[in-house]
Amino acid sequence: MAEANPQKVFAPWEDPNQAPLIRFEGVTKKFGTFTAVDDLNLDIYRGEFFALLGPSGCGKTTLMRMLAGFEDPTMGKIWLDDVDVAPIPPNRRPVNMMFQSYALFPHLTVWDNIAFGLKRSDMPKDKIGDRVQEMLRLTRLEQFAKRKPHQISGGQRQRVALARSLAKAPKLLLLDEPLGALDKKLRQETQFELMDIQEKTGTTFVIVTHDQEEAMTVATRVAVMDHGKLVQVATPAGIYETPNSVYVADFIGEVNIIEGAAAPTGDGKVDIAFAEGAEPIHATIGEPVTAGQKVFFAIRPEKIHVGREPDPTRANRIRGKVHDIAYLGNISTYRVELETGQMISAQMTNARRLSRRDFTWEDEVWLSWTDTAGVVLTR
Amino acid sequence: MNRSMSWFNVTSLTLGFAFLYLPMMILIFYSFNASKLVTVWAGFSTKWYGELLHNKQFLDAAWVTLRVGVMSSTAATILGTMAAYVMVRGGRFFGRTLFSGMIYAPLVMPEVITGLSLLLLFIAIGLDRGIFTIVLAHTTFSMCYVSVVVSSRLMTFDRSLEEAALDLGCSPFDAFKSVTLPIITPAVISGWLLAFTLSLDDLVIASFASGPSSTTLPIKIFSAVRLGVSPEINALSTIMIGIVATGVITTSLISKNAIRRQRQEELEGTKL
Ligand SMILES: Nc1ncnc2c1ncn2[C@@H]1O[C@H](COP(=O)(O)OP(=O)(O)O)[C@@H](O)[C@H]1O
Ligand SMILES: [Mg+2]
Numbered sequence: 001m002a003e004a005n006p007q008k009v010f011a012p013w014e015d016p017n018q019a020p021l022i023r024f025e026g027v028t029k030k031f032g033t034f035t036a037v038d039d040l041n042l043d044i045y046r047g048e049f050f051a052l053l054g055p056s057g058c059g060k061t062t063l064m065r066m067l068a069g070f071e072d073p074t075m076g077k078i079w080l081d082d083v084d085v086a087p088i089p090p091n092r093r094p095v096n097m098m099f100q101s102y103a104l105f106p107h108l109t110v111w112d113n114i115a116f117g118l119k120r121s122d123m124p125k126d127k128i129g130d131r132v133q134e135m136l137r138l139t140r141l142e143q144f145a146k147r148k149p150h151q152i153s154g155g156q157r158q159r160v161a162l163a164r165s166l167a168k169a170p171k172l173l174l175l176d177e178p179l180g181a182l183d184k185k186l187r188q189e190t191q192f193e194l195m196d197i198q199e200k201t202g203t204t205f206v207i208v209t210h211d212q213e214e215a216m217t218v219a220t221r222v223a224v225m226d227h228g229k230l231v232q233v234a235t236p237a238g239i240y241e242t243p244n245s246v247y248v249a250d251f252i253g254e255v256n257i258i259e260g261a262a263a264p265t266g267d268g269k270v271d272i273a274f275a276e277g278a279e280p281i282h283a284t285i286g287e288p289v290t291a292g293q294k295v296f297f298a299i300r301p302e303k304i305h306v307g308r309e310p311d312p313t314r315a316n317r318i319r320g321k322v323h324d325i326a327y328l329g330n331i332s333t334y335r336v337e338l339e340t341g342q343m344i345s346a347q348m349t350n351a352r353r354l355s356r357r358d359f360t361w362e363d364e365v366w367l368s369w370t371d372t373a374g375v376v377l378t379r
Numbered sequence: 380m381n382r383s384m385s386w387f388n389v390t391s392l393t394l395g396f397a398f399l400y401l402p403m404m405i406l407i408f409y410s411f412n413a414s415k416l417v418t419v420w421a422g423f424s425t426k427w428y429g430e431l432l433h434n435k436q437f438l439d440a441a442w443v444t445l446r447v448g449v450m451s452s453t454a455a456t457i458l459g460t461m462a463a464y465v466m467v468r469g470g471r472f473f474g475r476t477l478f479s480g481m482i483y484a485p486l487v488m489p490e491v492i493t494g495l496s497l498l499l500l501f502i503a504i505g506l507d508r509g510i511f512t513i514v515l516a517h518t519t520f521s522m523c524y525v526s527v528v529v530s531s532r533l534m535t536f537d538r539s540l541e542e543a544a545l546d547l548g549c550s551p552f553d554a555f556k557s558v559t560l561p562i563i564t565p566a567v568i569s570g571w572l573l574a575f576t577l578s579l580d581d582l583v584i585a586s587f588a589s590g591p592s593s594t595t596l597p598i599k600i601f602s603a604v605r606l607g608v609s610p611e612i613n614a615l616s617t618i619m620i621g622i623v624a625t626g627v628i629t630t631s632l633i634s635k636n637a638i639r640r641q642r643q644e645e646l647e648g649t650k651l
Contacts, residue, residue, distance in 0.1 A: 070542055090545045103543035107561045116557075117547030150643070168547070 054225030299374030451517035452574035459525025494587030508590030
């Protein structure tokens with residue numbers, strides 16, 4: 001999975017001179033005794049397309065609602081452009097939100113829905129028409145301007161909601177699972193549309209999603225949340241290639257996790273003893289580990305080579321038996337049972353035709369991978 | 380009909396409806412009687428309706444009733460809608476349960492008690508009884524009906540619509556005015572009609588709250604009947620039945636069709 005804009009280097013989070021647009025400072029939100037957001041610190045920069053990713057109920061919507069002003073933090077501060085937003089009511093924040101349910105006004109036409117916020121801003125009356133027209137054009141809704149929300153399709157409604165929240169040119173646009181209700185094809189199209197619009201308008205987007213693929217596709221950075229805490233904040237590639245915990249590795253894409261005891265061998269390498277009598281896994285360490293420490297070795301299926309013979313160019317070679325094959329057209333996933341009992345998934349692209357495929361069930365195969373193919377995690 | 384209903388069901392349905400509507404049918408029937416004697420049929424005539432137009436007492440009472448109805452139901456609608464909004468949207472403020480309980484209590488309170496306590500209040504604060512006191516009394520008892528109708532609509536109302544309005548720059552009052560109110564209008568109208576019909580046919584509370592100068596139609600009819608039933612009263616009652624029936628039917632049509640359609644649009648508007 002590649003970055004959204006590989007040709008353009010956009011990384012304000014790496015520049016210490018950049019001031020963040022949004023800063024969460026020790027923000028905690030409690031509902032009664034339940035902690036929905038837990039002592040959260042986060043900087044989001046101008047022009048970012050920032051994705052909040054996490055399972056349902058982990059506090060994503062609550063975080064958004066605090067930015068929009070519908071919930072007050074129990075503790076901590078939120079800064080927007082170096083202004084503490086706590087005393088500012090939702091109708092005075094330079095923030096607009098696209099609601100999970102779209103929340104289009106059913107009694108108003110598409111045109112009036114989009115003009116709704118403009119009529120309540122200090123924009124002169126004669127400019128409003130132009131701005132609405134511009135928004136209609138941007139979201140390709142010109143011919144639906146006179147319709148009511150119930151007279152258009154789901155995808156169009158989603159675009160009306162987007163146009164309405166963009167119309168006031170907010171500093172920050174919050175999108176709460178904007179594409180949740182769309183089918184897969186429409187969702188993918190809309191993702192690209194969103195990226196396009198974000199680039200054209202230069203608005204900072206914060207998008208909530210529980211779909212990891214969506215987050216990886218659209219975002220400049222992804223924050224993975226769990227139980228009200230941020231587990232990792234990194235670029236999509238960073239999250240995928242160097243997850244900082246088993247939770248993140250497991251949440252994003254497919255992964256094999258092997259538990260074992262670490263034995264550092266110097267030179268930044270480590271041997272992981274994962275089973276009695278088996279050759280230890282040779283891996284490269286990211287963070288320091290001590291001898292005997294319990295570690296988790298995480299490796300993506302596509303990083304493992306499956307062959308009849310061990311591959312002498314790769315540091316790790318383990319024998320196993322094909323337990324299961326999932327043929328997915330362009331790739332096949334093999335579930336291989338090691339002699340020590342572990343089940344490992346490995347993926348190979350299908351360069352050859354199906355009829356000449358190499359392995360079948362119960363075949364003995366060798367799994368090989370280099371000592372940099374996986375990551376060693378301590379939690 | 381016959382295939383799906385046993386003779387027992389048909390009989391009980393017929394009996395039930397006869398029990399409910401036969402008295403009214405007889406009343407309407409005799410209002411078109413040409414004879415002065417109420418129970419002797421002497422041919423069809425609409426002359427009693429014509430007579431009504433010349434009966435100053437009845438016309439005055441009708442005018443009082445109409446004014447009371449419009450004023451009290453309007454006031455009850457405003458107050459009832461506000462109460463409903465606070466109850467449904469107000470969150471968990473202190474005494475919320477007590478407040479909602481107290482709003483609905485008049486629904487089951489015996490009218491005599493309501494009337495009597497209002498009378499005592501008016502005397503205590505030295506308010507002369509007249510149209511104004513009837514309006515107050517009717518507002519008091521019909522407001523809870525409006526509040527029930529409006530709050531049931533508000534409960535199915537997507538809260539995020541109001542939040543979206545705030546998000547787009549509305550003040551809370553502006554959000555209520557330009558988003559909430561237009562959407563709940565059918566419920567508010569049916570609440571008004573309900574309050575109006577209730578006010579129109581109320582006898583008990585009105586007789587406690589009325590003064591000599593302000594007799595409503597139900598009071599007038601009731602006292603006239605004590606001197607004997609006249610065909611004129613039949614005609615008057617028929618007109619009232621007509622008005623009330625129109626009110627009730629309109630209300631149920633509004634709530635059945637408009638609200639359902641609106642819900643539908645709202646659902647379609649938010650989901651796929
Ligand atoms: N108004 C509220 N009152 C009580 N609990 C709430 C409220 N809003 C959210 N929660 C709880 O906070 C948690 C996080 O909710 P939310 O932010 O909506 O999660 P997400 O959007 O990530 O699915 C959930 O467990 C939810 O039940
Ligand atoms: Mg949510």
